[in-house]
Amino acid sequence: MERATVRGVRERTVYVVAEGDAHDSQLLVSARTWMERDRRTETAAAALHIHPNTLAYRLRRFGALADRDLTSTGALAEVWLAIQAAGALGLTD
Incomplete structure (x- = not known):
């Protein structure tokens, strides 16, 4: 997958969710934990x-x-890759 494609997927998932999680309900952490298990x-x-x-x-x-x-x-694959990319860049908890 091209670097620009990965960046676009990450921006459409991880960043959008982080910005929309107004109550800091740990949506990203929850999704990552669920996928890891x-x-x-x-x-x-x-x-x-x-x-x-x-x-x-x-x-x-x-x-x-x-x-x-x-x-x-x-x-699911797209979100998993976006979460992994964000993690590799130190953008997630």
Whole structure:
């Protein structure tokens, strides 16, 4: 994938979500934790010390802000790459 493409994906997902998360509800951290745990909601919720329903809400909110359906393989891959790129650049917690 081209560097400009990765930058565009990152900007359309990570930055948009961070800006739209007005209540600092940890949307990016929640999505990253969920993906790192192979999309296992119970496991990710336990790692975040939140209820699974709270995580499910955060994931829906993340998807809405990023305009990405996290049930879609393509969107999921795009978001994962954006989160990884942001992490490599030190832009995420």
